[in-house]
Amino acid sequence: MLTSRGWWLLLTALFLAALGAALPVARGGTAAILGLTVLVWVVFEWCRFLFALRWGVPELHIERELRDDRGPVVTLWSGRTFTVIVRISTTSRLSLPFALIDDRLPFGVKLVDGGTNGAGQVSRGKPVEISYRIRCRSSGPVRFEGVRLRFADPQGFFFHEAFLRRAVEYPALPPLVDAEANQRHTKHDNMLPPPGIHRLRRAGSGSELLDLRDYQPGDPPRMIAWKASARKDKLIVKELENDVPVRCTMLVDASQAVRLGPPGNNALARLIEIASSVAQAALGNRDHVGLITFDEESSAYMPPSRSKRHLVDLLRRLSEIGRLPVAASRPDAESLIPLAHALAQEVYPDLLDSRLNTWRWWLPILFPRPEYLRSLTLGDAVFPWWRRLSLTEWRQQAVRKRLAAVLTVVNGLPPGALALMHEDDLHLSIALQEFLSMHQVPYPVPMYDWRGKYLFASPEKVEVLAAALLTAVRRGRDNELFVLAADLFELTGRMEPLRRAVRVALGRHHRVVLICPWSPDIPLPDSEELEPASPMGDVMAEARRALIRRYHRAFQETRREFGRLAVPVVCAKHREPVQLILDRMEQLRVAGIRR
């Protein structure tokens, strides 16, 4: 609370007052009066500052408004710029001390113009306003945590930090693409059906003639082909082709495997970008687009439709999966604690206050954590008592306890959870992982277990994907296009359920395309950009070459497996997959013409 400036003045005033009182009155009276006067001044300022703070801070309110060029918005679009206006007001009659105000910028958002900070004295009827412009880098929910306030008196003797937590999330939808630019303009046929329609060679109510047949009772008279009837001398009726809309169902992988990497720049972000572009281009063509998102456990189905409302719902669904956090089953507590502590210091400074969230310094000495609950080091074996006396251990234990208490309060956990998290690394690390993901803070995850096994292959998703594809086939009506946007490179030997489902889809005259996300820093399989062999000793370069070779081999195997089923496999490194999918839809549209 007291700054160093305040401490120096207070101690000097106390010293002068004590010195003056200790000396004879005739000698020390003046010094005592000066000391007491300064002391009274400091105490007066302290009372004024603290009273205004205690009374005024609970009365503070935040209003947040996001605007674009046309007015307030409730939904953001990635790649577009928005203005954020934050207004801090109070209903208290008491003026608050001077405050430095800082709005916490969410992750995945770039500051374009203005500053997130401001300064001023908030009083009734005189709110302080901050305005700045942001751009969303990627799709996904954008979470504004609240506003950081640092209060100080005019002299700088006293200081108080508070965080007004008013968390609010805005969905950032995938970028709006130029749908017309993605439409094909090359003319394939002179008899192209209208947009959104393709001809199915089954009897229906279209406009093109399919066949002639004998009249049967109940056939409408307008279908009678009079000239043919006259030639044959019996009633002949026309059968017309069926005009059906083109349908495309995208199955987007949202498993842990594609969530790895920096949010907004991982495989999931690329899949979402492709799905969003395809959906917008297809709906611009009045084609029906559906979406299935799946992970290791379940799938969610959105049936194909072509309304604008459906497009918004589809983009919103893509946005929801866009920032799904990667979650390890056994996270590393040691690497998560510093991140979570830094976040808690920013967002929950009141809950880390040592007056509320206490810690006893002697606990690690008397009751150290047993060996079976912590990772043992060589130092433990040589100096088993070292941990009891280590300052680092004391600090870590204090941080663990305080973080465990914050997590208990924030998540509303039962009372015993604090002790369980404090003692057991597994419970603490899982809670910290959820805490960080809730606040959209990227965190490291262990990718291999102690045996060297890759932890994010997600083999369970093959069954889920196969089941989702069969569901979509079952609900499909006619020739449809199924786009599997999934990372299957780590599962090359385990794809039999998926192959069975694909065979079912192909047996029903549907088309299937497999889009695999491709890491941007790995050359494409056909590009022949493999780096030259490095001189002996450059381990990192060798490891990278091995990784590239492994990636390419996995791609070739996947392509071979699906190539037998005549399913094209495409790398999703750039925007080419979008054009490929649109081409396939175009082929579906003209399939009825090219007989």
Add this chain to the structure above:
Amino acid sequence: MTEPEAEDPIELPGVNYYLFLGFSGLVVLFLALMERMGTFAVVPGLIGALGLATFLVPRQLGVLRKPVYFAPIIVLLITALFLSLSSSFSRRSVQLMDVLAAPALLAYLGSQYRLFALGWSAVPADQRPRLSGPGGDPPEARPPHQVSTREPLHLIGVIAICVLAGQVLWQWLLLEWVIVEPGEPQRLGMNQSPWHVTRLVWTVGVGAMVLVGLFRVLRSYRMSRDEAAMIGVDTLWTETRGEQRRLARWIAWRRRKSERKLEKQT
């Protein structure tokens, strides 16, 4: 971070008010000391002026524009030293020069500290590591254009109240208690000086305890829901931490044992 001001702070009226008030305080202090210390009276004035004058340095000479944070403390100590050396303080009287020295000193201190806040740092540097970077936040100044014209007037009012309260407090410390009959004052067997120190310690101590207690009550009255929940969680942990620790360690041990058994089976 706060945007740097486009105009020089010296050109803003708020800063000028404080400069005027600070220099006025130093001049009065010089006059008060002049009577007793002669030429030496200029020493605190010069040191104080050095602290204030950093604001008068043009922006182009940024090297010389450094805050002299210890100037107010040195001025305070030297003034008290000079006045004590030359003091002929009457036991019950209040001398004009001493009465003038206290408000002059407060005027200088108030102005100087407010100028520090306006020019360099209103809040201390925050060295805690942030998620965005390890360096923490640099100190930030209060924007000078936010100083209203009423602020220096308020400061003068506060100075008057504090000077009065300081005199009253000193008189309270000097007060002698005669309980039964006129004679030797009751000092619990102590001499005059220790008695004054004891009374000062008691006055400051009891006053601090009362104030801290009152603010603690106010804090609990205005506490947020999360803070109240934290007190509940922390109190429960404090009172039952031994039992909770044993239970939690047993549960963790049990979990690890079952995991190892499962690993062996697989």
